[in-house]
Amino acid sequence: MNEERYILFDQYLQSEMTAAEKTDFEKQLAEDPEFASEFETFKTVQLQLENKFGFEAEREAFKENLTQISEKHFNKNKPKVVLMRPWYYAVAASIIILFGLFFFDYNQNPSFNDYNHPGQAHFTERSTTNVHLLQAEKAFNTRKFKDAIPFFEVALKEAKTPEIQYYYGVSLLETSEYKKAETVFNELKTTSPVYKDKSLWNLALIKLKQKDYKGCKQILQTISQDYEDYDEVQELLDALD
Incomplete structure (x- = not known):
């Protein structure tokens, strides 16, 4: 707490x-x-x-x-x-x-909330015509993740990009739709080098949120030390020891 x-x-x-x-x-x-x-x-x-x-x-x-x-x-x-x-x-x-x-x-165990940082989505600078994507962005940034999910799903049918997939996966994680979130991040880690480590981090958070500490640690150990937020990865690994 x-x-x-x-x-x-x-x-x-x-x-x-x-x-x-x-x-x-x-x-x-x-x-x-x-x-x-x-x-x-x-x-x-x-x-x-x-x-x-x-x-x-x-x-x-x-x-x-x-x-x-x-x-x-x-x-x-x-x-x-x-x-x-x-x-x-x-x-x-x-x-x-x-x-x-x-x-x-x-x-004695780390809390999901201490490591959960959904961030902000910024699609509007590059796309002002995709109405569903704009709605997804607005819902996501106001932390209405459940509302964002259907907008992301429609947007992905119109243009499936790694960035949209990523924020869709985060929304699923935030609403505890673990299986769907895992599917998104597992696909993303193998198809997008840019989002590989971010996807692994979120897969680890899925385990952490479910209090599967062993599974969380195993995934964290596969994240590259070149990952931009590796300090937080190491911090969580230390907390799990």
Whole structure:
């Protein structure tokens, strides 16, 4: 769980979103199973806190103490002394065990969201006549990946280029259509030298999103060190060791 999602979930539950933000949030819940799963976990933790404390002030105090525990145990460069009442320790321990250090974003395995960077599509500079491609670009860049998919599919029938294939594959990955995404990237890695390593990286992300860490590592090891984002490849490999 990253901090941005924690804030987003809290804003939704506290009714602090605008109507448009709420609509986008609920759309993502419906389209992204992993996002929905993390939200359900977050709600469970919130309920646990409410059952334990009942009052907002104590809830906030508990969260602050959890943060201090995190800094004490996981940031060795900044040791701190944390003073807590004994019953706080018991509750903190139970929450940590049950929910895997939810508030700390502390996990022994890397998270898909930490390495997921869909980027921006830019087709309009080279093509202003393909209406479906323009619609695909707009949907993709506003992170409406499910909406982008049918536009990409029509655009590919009109002009099948590696670039369109690539962003189509990314859209499939973002909406967890793993089999289709794998088909796209497997074809692309063998037919387009320019997109070979990018395709391998996304194939690795497909495995990572499904928590297939062994499969992810195996694919990462096939990516050339000449790949422009190889630093991130190495970072993920290190995280998987």
